[in-house]
Amino acid sequence: MPRLTDARKELRRAQITEAALRCFGRNGLERTSIADITAESGLSAGSIYAHYRDKADLVQSSAREVLAERAKVLSEYAASDTPPDPDDLLGRLTAAIDPVAARVGVQTWGEATTNPAIRGIVVDMTDRMRAMLHDCVTAWLVKVEHHEPDRARESAAPIAHRVMALYQAQLLYTALQSPPEETAS
Amino acid sequence: MPRLTDARKELRRAQITEAALRCFGRNGLERTSIADITAESGLSAGSIYAHYRDKADLVQSSAREVLAERAKVLSEYAASDTPPDPDDLLGRLTAAIDPVAARVGVQTWGEATTNPAIRGIVVDMTDRMRAMLHDCVTAWLVKVEHHEPDRARESAAPIAHRVMALYQAQLLYTALQSPPEETAS
DNA sequence: GTCTATACGATGATAGAC
DNA sequence: GTCTATCATCGTATAGAC
Numbered sequence: 477m478p479r480l481t482d483a484r485k486e487l488r489r490a491q492i493t494e495a496a497l498r499c500f501g502r503n504g505l506e507r508t509s510i511a512d513i514t515a516e517s518g519l520s521a522g523s524i525y526a527h528y529r530d531k532a533d534l535v536q537s538s539a540r541e542v543l544a545e546r547a548k549v550l551s552e553y554a555a556s557d558t559p560p561d562p563d564d565l566l567g568r569l570t571a572a573i574d575p576v577a578a579r580v581g582v583q584t585w586g587e588a589t590t591n592p593a594i595r596g597i598v599v600d601m602t603d604r605m606r607a608m609l610h611d612c613v614t615a616w617l618v619k620v621e622h623h624e625p626d627r628a629r630e631s632a633a634p635i636a637h638r639v640m641a642l643y644q645a646q647l648l649y650t651a652l653q654s655p656p657e658e659t660a661s
Numbered sequence: 662m663p664r665l666t667d668a669r670k671e672l673r674r675a676q677i678t679e680a681a682l683r684c685f686g687r688n689g690l691e692r693t694s695i696a697d698i699t700a701e702s703g704l705s706a707g708s709i710y711a712h713y714r715d716k717a718d719l720v721q722s723s724a725r726e727v728l729a730e731r732a733k734v735l736s737e738y739a740a741s742d743t744p745p746d747p748d749d750l751l752g753r754l755t756a757a758i759d760p761v762a763a764r765v766g767v768q769t770w771g772e773a774t775t776n777p778a779i780r781g782i783v784v785d786m787t788d789r790m791r792a793m794l795h796d797c798v799t800a801w802l803v804k805v806e807h808h809e810p811d812r813a814r815e816s817a818a819p820i821a822h823r824v825m826a827l828y829q830a831q832l833l834y835t836a837l838q839s840p841p842e843e844t845a846s
Numbered sequence: 847g848t849c850t851a852t853a854c855g856a857t858g859a860t861a862g863a864c
Numbered sequence: 865g866t867c868t869a870t871c872a873t874c875g876t877a878t879a880g881a882c
Contacts, residue, residue, distance in 0.1 A: 488847090504775040506691040509875055523848050525877065579774040586771020589764040589836045590689040599837055644833060645826030651774045652784055673865090694857060706859080708866050716858065 489527050492517055493538045501576035502656045505535055505583045536593055539584045542577050543601035547608065554611040561616055565609070566639050570646045575654040582651040602640075609636040674712050677702055678723045686761035687841045690720055690768045721778055724769045727762050728786035732793065739796040746801055750794070751824050755831045760839040767836040787825075794821040 495517035499508040510521050510531065517524075528534040549572055553559055560568060588595040610629075613636045617628035680702030684693040695706050695716060702709075713719040734757055738744055745753060773780040795814075798821045802813035 502775065504691075504772070506689075507775065510877085511875075520849050521877080522850080522879095526847060531876070582774050583771040585833060585836070586768040587689070589767050590687065590692065590841055592840070595837060595840070602837075638827070641827050641830030642823070644830045648770060648829060651770070652780060652787075655777070655780070656775055695859080696857075705867050707861095707868080710859065711865060 493541055496538045500580045505587050539597050542580050547605045550608040554615050559615040562635050562639055569643050573650050578647050578650040606640045609639050678726055681723045685765045690772050724782050727765045732790045735793040739800050744801040747820055747824055754828050758835050763832050763835040791825050794824050
């Protein structure tokens with residue numbers, strides 16, 4: 477296995493998706509052209525197509541990355557000895573929102589309404605995040621409020637659902653709040 | 662003033678936006694071509710451009726219509742003698758969500774992140790709807806819970822904010838839930 | 847693997863007849 | 865006002881040299 481080669485490959489892919497994400501944040505998923513991404517990344521079109529089958533493939537990888545990033549923060553909370561209460565949990569999530577990621581995230585929602593591949597990614601990530609919230613809230617009920625584990629899991633569900641909803645609304649708010657930085661053009 | 666002529670003109674415009682909205686619901690704001698709309702409306706490209714300056718103009722009009730439709734339902738609740746409580750209010754709003762409108766609504770969110778004109782429309786409609794929710798909740802606090810009007814308006818604000826957030830999350834959920842109907846293609 | 851140059855298709859928009 | 869036919873532009877993706 478050429479492990480080092482694979483690592484370099486992944487590094488290039490990351491470099492490309494990062495440039496793509498900046499473009500998406502400015503111009504949107506669809507109005508970003510390959511030319512935009514070549515300009516932003518410093519690479520050429522040929523190079524990009526050597527790492528991604530087509531533009532759809534690149535968009536999917538980028539979307540996955542943005543959404544995964546958002547979910548990452550949560551995992552540690554559930555394992556904590558003193559998990560945050562729901563209000564605190566929502567506050568921390570809200571505070572961690574990055575404006576560019578918020579814009580791209582909301583763009584993926586819009587794209588998901590008509591693009592099955594993107595919908596799959598969004599639904600999967602949303603479900604995953606809700607499950608992690610559920611774990612967080614359960615941990616709080618058990619460790620801080622001293623509920624019985626079984627009952628805790630049950631009563632945590634609607635709370636997690638609400639935290640998720642409020643978080644999504646906040647993400648939308650952030651995305652609409654901050655206008656994308658102007659391109660030099 | 663040729664009032665009748667104006668009415669006919671508005672009728673045509675409505676016919677076009679309705680066809681456009683069906684296309685948007687299926688294929689999204691950007692992946693809908695003028696050709697798609699001519700096929701869906703039965704009109705020709707020339708006819709469409711006689712009523713709209715360009716595609717952006719058509720998208721804006723359609724977006725405005727979808728969002729206005731959603732706000733319309735609310736106005737009557739605030740005036741009611743027995744305004745619904747917040748939970749009931751949210752339930753009614755949720756029940757009134759149309760799948761196609763939900764998809765197009767979420768698409769406008771995505772578009773709003775990078776398109777100033779659309780952002781203006783979305784923010785305006787969101788603010789307007791939040792204000793109407795505020796009126797509804799205030800009316801409920803005053804007429805049903807018998808709060809004092811001044812205090813009611815104050816305490817209604819955070820409640821309205823939360824109802825709005827939960828409604829938006831529900832809209833997103835609906836938009837992701839229902840796949841667009843297949844095109845005959 | 848990365849570049850430059852280019853082919854090809856799609857789409858927004860217009861011209862001009864009726 | 866509506867049509868058909870057409871143009872010009874832009875953007876994806878590829879070919880082929882290095």
